[in-house]
Amino acid sequence: MANQTIHQKVVLIGDGAVGSSYAFAMLQQQIADELVIVDIQTDHVSGDALDLEDVQPLTGPLNVHPGTYQDATDADLVVITAGVPRKPGETRLDLVNKNLNILKTIVKPIVESGFAGIFIVAANPVDILTMATQKLSGFPRERVIGTGTSLDSSRWQVALANRLSVDLRTVDAYILGEHGDGQFAAYQAAAIAGQPLLAVAAKQGVSQLQLTDLETTTRKKGGSIIGLKGATFYGVATSLMRLSRAVLHNENIVLPIGAPVDGQYGLHDLYIGTPAVINAQGIAQILEVPLSADEQAKMVASAKSLQAIAADALGD
Missing domain, CATH: 3.40.50.720 (NAD(P)-binding Rossmann-like Domain)
Structure with a gap:
């Protein structure tokens, strides 16, 4: 660089x-x-x-x-x-x-x-x-x-920490897919303090339906903020800062981003939200999060939506 x-x-x-x-x-x-x-x-x-x-x-x-x-x-x-x-x-x-x-x-x-x-x-x-x-x-x-689903993942982590009454720093969970309506939570790979999210939620009496409702609220949070104050900016600006620091400090840190998938999740030739290793060279490695069959279907659906729009807008 x-x-x-x-x-x-x-x-x-x-x-x-x-x-x-x-x-x-x-x-x-x-x-x-x-x-x-x-x-x-x-x-x-x-x-x-x-x-x-x-x-x-x-x-x-x-x-x-x-x-x-x-x-x-x-x-x-x-x-x-x-x-x-x-x-x-x-x-x-x-x-x-x-x-x-x-x-x-x-x-x-x-x-x-x-x-x-x-x-x-x-x-x-x-x-x-x-x-x-x-x-x-x-x-x-x-x-x-x-920035992909970096902001969405932050919102999801905040929502989980609040609902489960745990320290935000112990939440390891991502939103994948499109930064938009096609995004979804990766439950299978999510953890709280090293314990599977679904197991922690079950111990606290939080059902899958309640988690799904929380995910929906997370997905709509941006629109809610825009409706209240006209725009969202602190969250995405901080996501940008965090990415910038990872590059400029050569951190080799895993962050959720908009990444150019090439075979991950069976997808090619598009940018979509998934974790990746970020360092001074940019995207050092794209990580494929283990998904359930339902989550994989959501990832494919999200990708198809993006590819259709890209083909129309970019002439691909």
Whole structure:
């Protein structure tokens, strides 16, 4: 990666609610040395950069400033949050054509700048736009990462911890599939403090039906937040920060992401939510979670939905 051992540089494309929350999280965690913010609202970016400067004495130094696509020349990461946000009652997949058109204007100049790092994509529909970023850039698939079901998995872990009255840090559970209505919980592989989730739930008198209701609430949580405050941003911004840290610090950590499956779950040529090992090279290894027959069917159904939309939007 470009200059990783000397000067870690991130270019953020999109300074809306998600982008600015991500920038704040990066400062809080003291990740990277330089953060360049690019957005068509140049005054807003300048104001955000000045505002974020004031955080540094209380956290640590991080050179934050406005920039252009050309700043990606020597960047380690390009993080894409730019796009039209989802409106109440609208699905993430409803945004395909709107945000695909925006993405096309971003990826080309980034590549032309000589960028040789890693893309991380959060704009919705994230699975489709991550696939589009890889195809438009021509980058190896392991160097294009989507946030995928990272946020959904966080929501599921919170829901389980609250329902089962356990420390959140003991919950090891993932949401797989599409970041959207086709997502599902992987019950067979889920654990609480090393014990199977289903066994822990049964001991507490929590039925499968109650877990399914909890999963449904988790799936709809994003829409609920949008209905209440107009947008979601803290969760996905923190997911982006966590992915950025894993890459820049070469952590070799397992995180749920939007990954380019190649045989896992019997799927090919698409990005879909599953855990993967993340390090300085991007996606070091894609992990296939053991699924029940019902869960495997849900994964295939989710993939078919994404492939149909991708074929229409990307002309595949």
